[in-house]
Amino acid sequence: MAIAVEQPAVAPARTTRARLASVPGRLVAYLQAAPLALILGFFLLAPIVMIVVVSFWDYDFARLYPDFILTNYVDTLGSWVTWRTYLNTLKYAVIVWALTLFIGFWVAYFLAFHVRSTTMQTVLFLVCTVPFLTSNIIRMISWIPVLGRNGLVNAALLKTGVVSAPVEWLLYSDFAVVLAMVHLYTLFMVTPIFNTLMRIDRSLIEAARDAGANAWQVLWNVVLPLAKPGMAIGTIFVVTLVMADFITVQVMSGGQSASVALMMRNQMSLLQYPAAAANAVVLLVLLMVAGILRVVDIRKEL
């Protein structure tokens, strides 16, 4: 009886297996991987290959000439200006990273541990994102009336008699660039850190208190180590954004400072695509090396 019932169920399974057997097992695996491989190849790999290829081309004021020359790299790496620009970009990245990490951590910490109700947490988190409803450029430009020579800050300082002449370094300076970048990018640090902090089991904090840890010891020995993955993700966001930023640097430094991305944009506006491509390749290689080191670190920490 039982056998008779089972037989029809077995038969279709056998035909399916037979049909699959006509396609070699390895090919099936490749077919399954194909859609993602195609998407990545088309939108990620192909553009990068194109940039690398173009970076070896020749150009003049009007045209590009397919070629294989190293001039673009020699020009890029051989110029003192390039190195200074890279260093400047790196400086921005480090300062902005440190500030966003510090501010971002404390904002996330406050949201996750000091705001008790989930509704309030959601509301406050949404408040953090409200500035993002306007464009990047508007948010940046709105600093100008605040920081300018006749701006709010200077007016207040002059009125209260703290200074006798307007403070010049508030706007069109590295200070202004860093301030604007921190303002723009802190949320990218808050979000991943908030996320990891929310996932910390609250009984771990109690267990630490039970073992005699004071508030700072809990923070240092429990919360910070467990927040590391979020910090790593936030770091990747912020560093990538700062590295690619040109508009903030241009607007807030008043054209007095440069970044790698700004340099590339200038080259492109002069139709020097191969030079910009060479620059892009150098930046990519630098970031990839840094990235690989970071990833190794993150794995160790997890």
Next chain:
Amino acid sequence: MSKAAAIDIASVSKVYGTLTAVHSISLKIPAGSYCCLLGPSGCGKSTTLRMIAGHERISSGDIRLGNTVVTDLPPARRGTAMMFQSYALFPHLDVADNVAFSLKMKGVPKDERRARALEMLKLVRMEAYADRKPAQLSGGQQQRVALARALITDPEALLLDEPLSALDPFLKIKVRAELKKLQKELGITFVHVTHSQEEAMALADLIVVMNEGRIEQAAPPRTIFERPATAFVARFMGDHNVISGRVVDARDGAVTVEVAGGGRFRAVGRPRQDGQADIAVRTDRVRLGEEPADGLGFTGIITNVEYRGATVKLTASGAGIEDFTAIVGDGAFFAKPVTVGEAVPFAWSAEDAIVLGRLDS
């Protein structure tokens, strides 16, 4: 290892806004005893434990540990250690660092604290796993690490919040025996929160049955089992049938009640002021197929028969009683089996029916 401390809870309450989680409870837990706080979820047993531990503020009342009033002390200065329900092991630290955590907080040098942690791990037979992360351990192993971490602080009382709930049934029984053995060896006070009657009966010197933020009964397991103080305890422990009714006669230390359905039952005890009484009848002392003496039995219709191996559980209704349970031995049952729908007389002896009290609220 260390001296045990008695825990004295004096009219302690816990109020959350308008909700009272614990209603002015008083309890004395003798030094070196194994105490189980038992009750359904939401009865306030965990809150009570957390107030003893210092993880929950006490709204009113006082808690004394030994000779110290610990009401306003932080957890680490009370001389208690807590073992958390989910063990709360630090996922980023290895087993030895988890156990040594409290020593690190005190600023003990690294070598010394690792050495002492290893010693403590030996006590729970986990020294071989010192370099593992908690995620690489099984539930039972995590439980032992959590135990070692709590004990390294050399506490006078160990507080365990449902320590066995995350383990599978087989392991539960094994670990339970280990806990009891450890408590005997260390000689310190254990306070163990659980919702399992079986666990409490097996472990405790003192069972505290709680319901809706009040203590229903605090007594040794045998007293809880044989003489439940209230209808709640009798029902919760599950070994008694509770019959509630109006008192129609009370004399010579015995009470007769009449249930709504008309049946009259007699039991040892005194009636309450309001003329109502609850009677408890031991389920395992009910006899089947025997004409009952006056007020000591009834005839009911069998509604369910459950075979349990050594015993058979029968459920019956009749004489105004719903879901009356009788546990009979398999020998007695199969000598004269009954089936669902059959009308069968149930009888019990006078000493197996007692009158239950009620909490004065």
